[in-house]
Amino acid sequence: MIDRQARSQLVEGLRHLGNGRITSGEFEGRYGQAAIRCVDPGVRAVFWRGAWMLYSDFAETRFAGPRRLPRETRRHIARWIMFLKTDRPYEWPLPNWWTNLAWLPVHLGTLGFSARFRARRWRASGEFAVWPFLKWSDYRAALRTPVYLRGMRN
Numbered sequence: 001m002i003d004r005q006a007r008s009q010l011v012e013g014l015r016h017l018g019n020g021r022i023t024s025g026e027f028e029g030r031y032g033q034a035a036i037r038c039v040d041p042g043v044r045a046v047f048w049r050g051a052w053m054l055y056s057d058f059a060e061t062r063f064a065g066p067r068r069l070p071r072e073t074r075r076h077i078a079r080w081i082m083f084l085k086t087d088r089p090y091e092w093p094l095p096n097w098w099t100n101l102a103w104l105p106v107h108l109g110t111l112g113f114s115a116r117f118r119a120r121r122w123r124a125s126g127e128f129a130v131w132p133f134l135k136w137s138d139y140r141a142a143l144r145t146p147v148y149l150r151g152m153r154n
Contacts, residue, residue, distance in 0.1 A: 003040035007084040010035050010043050014051060014084075018077040020064025024055035042090035046080045046132055079139070083132045085147040091134040093125050 013031030016022040022030070035047035054073070055061045063069045069077070107115045130139040 001039050002087055002089060003038055003043060006034060006038040006040055006043045010046060011081050011084050014077055014081055018063060018069060018074055020062050023060045023062045025060040041094055042084065042132060045090050046084060050080050080132060082142050086142050088138055090132060
């Protein structure tokens with residue numbers, strides 16, 4: 001199920017976080033709870049596997065000035081935003097919380113080897129270079145229909 005309102009809210013938050021207008025704490029406070037509770041798996045995935053990985057929970061960060069995000073990271077964020085602006089469903093595998101919980105002792109027992117193995121298997125489920133899109137063709141289709149420059153003409 002696609003939740004257009006939740007996707008738009010997360011897009012706004014990602015844009016503000018990525019360009020340093022808000023801190024990581026403000027991002028979580030304004031957009032995190034809605035993303036976590038959202039029924040749209042794309043919103044939850046972009047929050048947990050994307051945005052949440054940009055910062056630490058131990059320090060509030062503003063990505064401006066000397067802490068500006070690298071160009072490659074800003075490109076990732078732009079791709080996440082582009083995905084959220086489409087009506088594409090999120091097609092990557094989503095593990096259940098109880099599956100993650102069941103794997104926890106295995107990960108601890110193998111000193112993280114099993115976690116790396118699971119991550120490799122997950123990445124092999126699609127074209128990881130264009131995540132959260134599953135396939136290059138989906139990504140290229142989204143590139144052909146830009147959402148922010150739609151009304152502009154040469």
